[in-house]
Each structure stands twice: as C-alpha cells, then as structure tokens.
Amino acid sequence: MRISFMQKTCLGLAMAAGVALLPSLSVAKTYNLTVDKVMIYTGDFQKEGIGYNGKSPGPVLRFKEGEDVTINVTNNLDESTSIHWHGLILPFQMDGVPKISFPGIEPGETFTYKFPIVQSGTYWFHSHSGFQEPDGAYGSIVIEPEKRDPYRFDKDYVVQFTDAHPHSGKRILRNLKMSADYYNRQQQTIGDFFADVRENGFKATVDDRMAWGDMRMMPTDIEDVQGFTPLINGKGPEQNWTGLFEPKERIRLRFINSSAMTYFDVRIPGLKMTVVAADGNNVQPVTVDELRLGVAETYDVIVRPMDDKAYTIFGASMGRTAYARATLAPRQGMVAEIPEMTKAPLLTMADMGMDHGNMEGMDHSSMKDMDHSKMKRMDHSSMKEMDHSSMKGMDHSNMMGMEQDKDSFYANGSGLVPTAANGGKFLSYADLKAQKPLYEEREATREIELRLTGNMERYIWSINGVKYEDADPVVLQYGERVRFKFVNETMMTHPMHLHGMWSILDVGAGKWDPIKHTISVAPGTTVYSETEVDAPGQWAFHCHLSFHMDAGMFRKIVVEGGPTSASLNPSEQGELQ
Amino acid sequence: MIKLKKSLLTAALTFSVLTPVVGHSAELSNIYYGVQMEEFEYRYGEGGEELFAFDGDAFIGTDELKLRWEGSGELDLNVNRFESLSNQIALQTPISDFWDIKGGIRYSSPQGPDRWYAAVGLSGLAPQWMEVDTNLFLSEKGKLSADLDIEYEILLTNYLTLTPSANIEAAFSSDREIGVGSGINSVEAGLRLSYDVWDRILSPYVGVVYERKFGQTANFVEAEGESADIWYAVIGAKLMF
Numbered sequence: 001m002r003i004s005f006m007q008k009t010c011l012g013l014a015m016a017a018g019v020a021l022l023p024s025l026s027v028a029k030t031y032n033l034t035v036d037k038v039m040i041y042t043g044d045f046q047k048e049g050i051g052y053n054g055k056s057p058g059p060v061l062r063f064k065e066g067e068d069v070t071i072n073v074t075n076n077l078d079e080s081t082s083i084h085w086h087g088l089i090l091p092f093q094m095d096g097v098p099k100i101s102f103p104g105i106e107p108g109e110t111f112t113y114k115f116p117i118v119q120s121g122t123y124w125f126h127s128h129s130g131f132q133e134p135d136g137a138y139g140s141i142v143i144e145p146e147k148r149d150p151y152r153f154d155k156d157y158v159v160q161f162t163d164a165h166p167h168s169g170k171r172i173l174r175n176l177k178m179s180a181d182y183y184n185r186q187q188q189t190i191g192d193f194f195a196d197v198r199e200n201g202f203k204a205t206v207d208d209r210m211a212w213g214d215m216r217m218m219p220t221d222i223e224d225v226q227g228f229t230p231l232i233n234g235k236g237p238e239q240n241w242t243g244l245f246e247p248k249e250r251i252r253l254r255f256i257n258s259s260a261m262t263y264f265d266v267r268i269p270g271l272k273m274t275v276v277a278a279d280g281n282n283v284q285p286v287t288v289d290e291l292r293l294g295v296a297e298t299y300d301v302i303v304r305p306m307d308d309k310a311y312t313i314f315g316a317s318m319g320r321t322a323y324a325r326a327t328l329a330p331r332q333g334m335v336a337e338i339p340e341m342t343k344a345p346l347l348t349m350a351d352m353g354m355d356h357g358n359m360e361g362m363d364h365s366s367m368k369d370m371d372h373s374k375m376k377r378m379d380h381s382s383m384k385e386m387d388h389s390s391m392k393g394m395d396h397s398n399m400m401g402m403e404q405d406k407d408s409f410y411a412n413g414s415g416l417v418p419t420a421a422n423g424g425k426f427l428s429y430a431d432l433k434a435q436k437p438l439y440e441e442r443e444a445t446r447e448i449e450l451r452l453t454g455n456m457e458r459y460i461w462s463i464n465g466v467k468y469e470d471a472d473p474v475v476l477q478y479g480e481r482v483r484f485k486f487v488n489e490t491m492m493t494h495p496m497h498l499h500g501m502w503s504i505l506d507v508g509a510g511k512w513d514p515i516k517h518t519i520s521v522a523p524g525t526t527v528y529s530e531t532e533v534d535a536p537g538q539w540a541f542h543c544h545l546s547f548h549m550d551a552g553m554f555r556k557i558v559v560e561g562g563p564t565s566a567s568l569n570p571s572e573q574g575e576l577q
Numbered sequence: 578m579i580k581l582k583k584s585l586l587t588a589a590l591t592f593s594v595l596t597p598v599v600g601h602s603a604e605l606s607n608i609y610y611g612v613q614m615e616e617f618e619y620r621y622g623e624g625g626e627e628l629f630a631f632d633g634d635a636f637i638g639t640d641e642l643k644l645r646w647e648g649s650g651e652l653d654l655n656v657n658r659f660e661s662l663s664n665q666i667a668l669q670t671p672i673s674d675f676w677d678i679k680g681g682i683r684y685s686s687p688q689g690p691d692r693w694y695a696a697v698g699l700s701g702l703a704p705q706w707m708e709v710d711t712n713l714f715l716s717e718k719g720k721l722s723a724d725l726d727i728e729y730e731i732l733l734t735n736y737l738t739l740t741p742s743a744n745i746e747a748a749f750s751s752d753r754e755i756g757v758g759s760g761i762n763s764v765e766a767g768l769r770l771s772y773d774v775w776d777r778i779l780s781p782y783v784g785v786v787y788e789r790k791f792g793q794t795a796n797f798v799e800a801e802g803e804s805a806d807i808w809y810a811v812i813g814a815k816l817m818f
Binding site: 458469 | 607609610611613640671674675702704705706731732733734735736776777817
C-alpha cells in the first residue's frame with residue numbers, strides 16, 4: 001500500500017477545505033498492490049509462494065468507512081490472478097472471482113478495483129484463482145468506523161492465522177485425489193487398538209473398528225491436510241510474532257483465519273477474551289476463555305493483561321496436529337510458556353449423522369459428562385442396518401430447548417464439541433448476538449435446502465450431490481429474504497461462505513441473530529441462515545476449505561432483478577490497463 | 578531386457594499422448610494423474626532364485642473417467658528372462674461410492690508365446706478397508722481366465738505399515754502353450770513391512786512372499802524343472818507420485 005505524497009497533500013487540503021461537511025463528496029484514496037512470487041519461511045521449511053507487494057502475508061489494508069477506494073492490482077506472476085475482498089459489500093464486478101465477477105487479471109496486467117467502503121471491522125483479502133491463496137496470496141483489511149466503536153481499546157493488532165504447507169496447493173489436491181488419506185498421519189494404529197482394548201474391552205473395541213470399517217470412514221478424519229506449519233502474521237511457532245503492550249492496556253486482537261483447511265482453537269492462557277465482533281460485525285460482548293476460529297472467519301476480541309509479563313497466543317488446530325503460537329509481551333524478546341495441546345478429538349457416530357431419534361430419547365443430563373470411552377461402548381452393530389438416505393442429520397430447531405452448556409451447533413454426542421483447556425467458557429455460535437440489527441426482522445420469503453455432500457474416499461465434494469462443474473446456478477430474486485438450510489451429510493466441518501450479501505445466522509435470537517459472511521456447519525448438523533437479497537449480479541457461494549471448494553463444493557448464485565442494468569458493465573466500475 | 582523396454586515404451590507412449598492434456602491443466606484443473614508402484618522389489622528364493630518383480634499402475638483422468646495402465650512382471654535375474662510380464666490399458670469409471678468398473682486390453686509378453694486379452698474388471702475398497710482388484714480375461718485364443726488381488730494395511734504406527742496381500746489366478750480352461758492349466762493355477766501371498774521415509778513417495782520395505790502353483794500349472798512348471806511352491810525374501814520400495 002503506497003500513498004503518494006501528492007495524494008496525502010491533496011487529501012489534507014481536501015479535508016482542510018471541509019469535505020467532511022459535504023457528504024456527497026466522499027474521501028477517495030488509491031492503493032497499489034502487486035502480486036508477486038515470494039519466498040515463505042516458516043521456521044520449519046521454506047518454499048516459493050505467492051504474496052502481495054513482495055511479501056506473504058500481504059499488507060494490512062486500512063480503510064475508513066465511507067471512503068471510495070481505488071486499488072490498482074498488478075499481476076507480476078506468469079499465471080492469471082484475482083483478489084477477492086472477503087466479507088466486503090461491493091458491486092459484484094469488484095468481487096474478484098474469475099468467471100463470475102470478472103475475467104481475472106492476466107500476467108502483466110493491472111486491474112483497478114473501485115468501490116465504496118460501506119462497513120467497518122476486520123476482514124481479509126485473498127486470491128480466488130487456483131491455489132494461490134493456500135500458496136500464500138492473502139492479506140488483511142481493517143476498516144475504521146465512521147463513528148467510534150462501542151468499546152474501548154488502547155492497542156490494535158491483526159492476528160492472522162494460516163496453515164502454510166510445504167506442498168503446493170495443486171500437488172496437495174492431486175495427492176488427495178490419488179489417496180484421500182495421503183496426509184492423515186493420525187490414523188488409528190495397532191497400538192491404539194490395544195490401548196482401547198485395555199480401556200473398553202476386546203469386544204467393544206472390535207465392534208467400534210468394525211462399525212467404522214464397514215462405512216470405510218475414519219474417526220480421525222478431522223484434518224484432510226496435515227503436515228502444515230501454522231503461522232500467525234506470517235510467523236511460525238518458533239519465529240514467534242510478538243505484539244507489545246503496557247500492563248493494564250486494553251488490546252484489540254483481530255483474529256483472522258486465512259488457512260486453506262485448518263480450524264484453530266484459540267486461547268491466551270492467563271487472559272479472558274471479550275469477543276466484540278464476529279466476521280467484522282459488532283456483537284454483544286461475551287467473555288470467553290477460548291474460541292474456535294473457523295476457516296475464513298474473523299473474531300475481534302479485547303484482552304486486558306494486568307501484569308508485566310508475557311502471554312502466549314495459542315491456537316491448536318482442531319485435529320491437534322499442529323499449533324500456532326504468538327506472544328503478547330511488555331517488551332520484545334519476552335516469552336511465556338507454550339501450553340500442551342489437549343487430546344486430539346475423535347469423530348463419533350453422531351458426527352456421521354446417526355439416527356437422532358434414538359439420541360433424543362437419551363437422558364440429556366447424563367450426556368454432559370459423557371466421555372468418549374462410554375461412546376465406544378454404544379452398540380454400533382445396529383448402525384449397519386442404518387438407512388443412509390435418511391441420514392439427513394439433525395434438525396437444529398428441535399434442539400433449542402436443550403441445556404445451555406451444550407453446544408447446539410454440534411451433533412448430539414459429537415466428538416468435535418470443543419471444551420476450554422482451562423475448563424472455562426468456550427465460545428459457541430449460540431453466544432453471538434448482534435450489537436445492532438442490520439436489517440428489519442421479517443419472515444423469510446422462501447427456504448432453500450443445501451445438503452453438504454461428498455465422497456471422502458474419492459475426495460469429491462459437492463452440494464446436493466452435484467459438483468460445481470455439473471451444477472446450475474442458484475437463482476435468487478432481488479428483494480427476497482432467503483432462508484438457507486444447510487444439512488451437513490459429510491463427516492467434515494464446512495465453513496460456507498456467501499459472497500456479496502450477509503448471512504444472518506439463526507442462533508434463535510430473532511432480530512439479534514448475528515451477521516456473518518462465513519458459517520461453519522459441523523458434521524451431522526443442520527444450520528439455518530437468512531440472507532436479504534440486496535445485491536444484484538452474480539456471486540460465488542462455497543465451502544472455504546480450499547480443496548473442498550476446488551473439488552466441487554461451490555455454487556454460482558445469480559440475483560435476478562434489482563438495479564442491475566445500470567452497472568452490469570465491468571468497465572464502468574473497474575478497469576483493465 | 579527387450580521385453581521390459583517394450584513395455585516401458587508402451588507406457589511412455591500412452592503418457593506422451595496424454596501429456597498435452599495435463600500441460601493445459603491450468604484450465605482443465607479437474608484432470609488428475611498419479612503413478613504408483615505397490616511392489617518394486619528384489620526377490621531371493623529358497624533355492625537361490627533371484628528375481629526382480631514389479632506391480633504398479635498409473636492413471637490420468639477425471640473423477641468420472643480415468644485411463645489406467647497396470648503393469649506387473651517378474652524378471653528371473655539368473656537367466657535374464659521374464660517369467661511373467663503384462664501390461665494393461667483400461668478405461669475406468671465409478672459405479673458406486675467405493676467401486677469402479679474398468680474395461681480394456683491386456684498384453685502378456687513373458688518369455689515364450691505372447692497373448693492379447695480383452696479385460697473387464699472391478700476395483701475398489703471393500704468394507705473393513707480391503708483393497709480389491711479383480712479382472713476377467715478373454716484371450717485371443719478364446720480362453721477365459723480371471724485374477725483377484727486383495728491388500729490390507731495394518732498400521733503399526735502412522736509411518737510403519739505391515740501389508741498382507743494375496744493374488745489368485747484362475748483359468749476356466751487350460752492354455753497349454755503358455756503353461757496355464759484350468760482351475761486355480763497360482764496363489765501368491767505376501768507380507769511386507771514398509772516405512773514411509775519421504776511423504777508417501779518412497780516407502781522402502783522388507784518382506785516375504787510365498788508363491789504356489791496348482792494343478793496342471795504346477796505340473797507344467799515342474800516339468801521345466803522348477804518348483805511349484807517357493808518362499809522368497811524380498812526387499813524393495815513402494816513408490817507413489
């Protein structure tokens with residue numbers, strides 16, 4: 001991001017001239033980004049990747065709500081590229097998805113993005129071409145609000161996670177297509193078998209293995225792609241990114257998960273985190289000990305260290321194959337203890353979307369302290385007769401009456417339900433309430449069911465059983481309010497991202513339902529979100545796990561009607577030079 | 578050695594025809610390829626037999642349709658001739674979540690007379706993680722035969738794997754010219770202990786292989802002064818790229 005002296009001067013003069021008093025003449029700023037081949041050093045390995053302005057991650061783009069931005073993006077690669085402004089509300093031609101928003105940016109070309117900034121908060125940007133994003137093409141966006149934030153903070157840091165992998169994205173997908181468990185190095189071994197026999201008995205263990213073997217699924221199948229080094233702001237655990245503070249200061253941490261494939265369970269031992277925003281939108285503050293940062297999500301938290309000592313920002317991957325680590329410290333070079341990762345979770349039959357009719361009859365109060373070993377004693381033999389076509393997963397709406405400390409965004413009895421390492425509060429989607437509703441509350445005009453489907457063994461991912469290349473677009477009408485019903489029929493967790501329009505996540509809070517751009521749908525669950533269809537044009541809608549997206553869990557959304565015709569020509573908005 | 582060159586040439590030709598497709602894969606990103614050698618090994622028999630053996634496959638294609646080469650052979654290093662050598666090219670397509678059907682041609686060209694076959698087969702993953710591959714062959718002489726391959730991986734650790742495998746060959750009528758009798762004519766059972774040293778690209782192993790011929794086939798073999806059942810110690814590497 002370079003702002004010329006002239007521009008600064010002009011800006012200063014304009015401000016001095018009292019432009020702020022004339023709302024029709026909003027502030028305009030120009031930013032320049034180059035897309036470059038770069039070297040990425042993680043502390044564990046180095047590789048050639050892709051970055052912006054010569055670095056991966058790219059710069060923090062700092063915008064102000066209400067300004068008109070012009071961003072010149074120059075492609076210095078020898079392949080086509082693009083930039084998607086993740087979570088930003090803008091004309092669809094500026095959304096940066098090749099073949100949907102625009103043709104893409106060819107080698108040597110400069111594309112000029114121009115759009116007004118109509119929101120504030122924490123967002124990010126990334127390439128939407130091939131596997132450039134997993135290869136390093138991402139950066140962050142911080143938008144200052146027009147009015148002041150409804151919370152106080154003294155320091156403000158972006159804390160951007162990724163899962164840097166020594167293999168190129170292209171090679172990873174090819175390996176997964178060749179062998180879906182290529183990267184799974186957490187499979188159950190003969191040693192685990194004997195350990196389980198000791199704990200649960202021979203028959204229960206054999207039954208368990210037979211039940212999974214019969215389905216040809218693995219309870220360890222939580223992270224498709226292992227072998228990565230988690231980075232925070234481009235630094236590996238050993239390189240230890242450090243944010244400085246003075247005791248008693250309030251620090252705003254803008255957590256962004258720019259990983260290709262990896263969820264992180266984030267905590268800062270010794271500090272409570274007050275969540276103030278999710279996916280850029282302010283939420284009613286909720287104080288937690290730990291939170292799960294889904295792929296492509298952002299959370300803003302405020303922490304207040306009182307002591308003159310260092311604290312570790314610790315993000316264990318959901319499958320516990322690696323951890324991200326950074327430090328908050330009063331002085332450079334200070335470090336705190338790196339905690340141990342808690343035990344790796346195992347999927348259960350509940351994550352398979354097992355018959356919930358049976359589960360409902362179970363005594364819920366006794367399920368709270370249910371441990372995995374008890375799960376294993378469940379009679380899996382009855383699973384064999386299970387009708388897979390009826391495995392639609394569980395209906396979320398039925399679950400609202402359950403105990404507060406159960407997370408209704410996981411299947412009942414799921415192995416993935418997170419618990420805080422210190423036994424404290426773990427953030428749930430159910431805790432998120434909008435600070436200020438963005439839309440009038442109204443009944444949805446219709447419901448669209450999207451079954452999240454796939455074939456793990458073949459590494460094919462799809463929606464309603466159809467891959468992107470074979471699918472028709474989803475057509476929405478401008479002005480309608482659509483209720484999306486996500487039914488996860490797979491064993492994996494899918495962060496579903498709708499471009500261009502907000503997803504109002506149904507947490508049962510009515511008009512206080514939080515507003516997000518990415519909705520994580522756990523295995524065996526049904527989740528609802530509503531969208532006010534207020535953005536004409538065509539948009540992308542997909543699972544944000546890079547390799548699921550590329551393997552077919554993707555749809556084009558076409559919004560018909562509305563004030564479209566005036567602005568359908570891309571050249572009116574952006575330009576190729 | 579000429580036979581080996583010939584088979585490698587066939588494989589090379591097949592892939593050179595297909596590489597332009599891969600070359601443009603920036604656009605056709607849904608075309609994938611892979612090469613695997615399940616067995617690539619030196620065998621030392623109990624009677625001093627020394628063999629080089631391989632069994633591998635390569636594919637290119639989409640989720641819906643793949644072209645697959647499968648090759649296997651046993652080269653007798655003492656006399657420098659192939660006891661068995663076959664190459665198969667087949668098209669393969671899914672018929673269910675875990676199973677593919679395939680159809681193509683196989684050329685068998687060991688020492689002695691060669692045979693062309695039409696081949697249809699089934700390959701996939703059976704419950705309990707059994708990898709299964711089976712083919713039905715119709716030779717140019719009108720003889721019907723079949724084979725069945727089963728493999729299972731026992732993870733001692735996530736890098737150290739014990740792999741039992743079995744291969745059964747059967748013929749529905751005898752083909753005396755190539756030394757095949759009717760009925761089950763050979764069984765090969767293997768147990769290999771491998772360690773992944775470089776991703777899954779290179780996994781060296783040691784193991785044992787037991788090979789036994791039956792019925793008429795055994796008689797044919799014994800008539801040539803060879804033994805109908807042999808134990809081998811093997812050392813080699815699994816390859817995948």
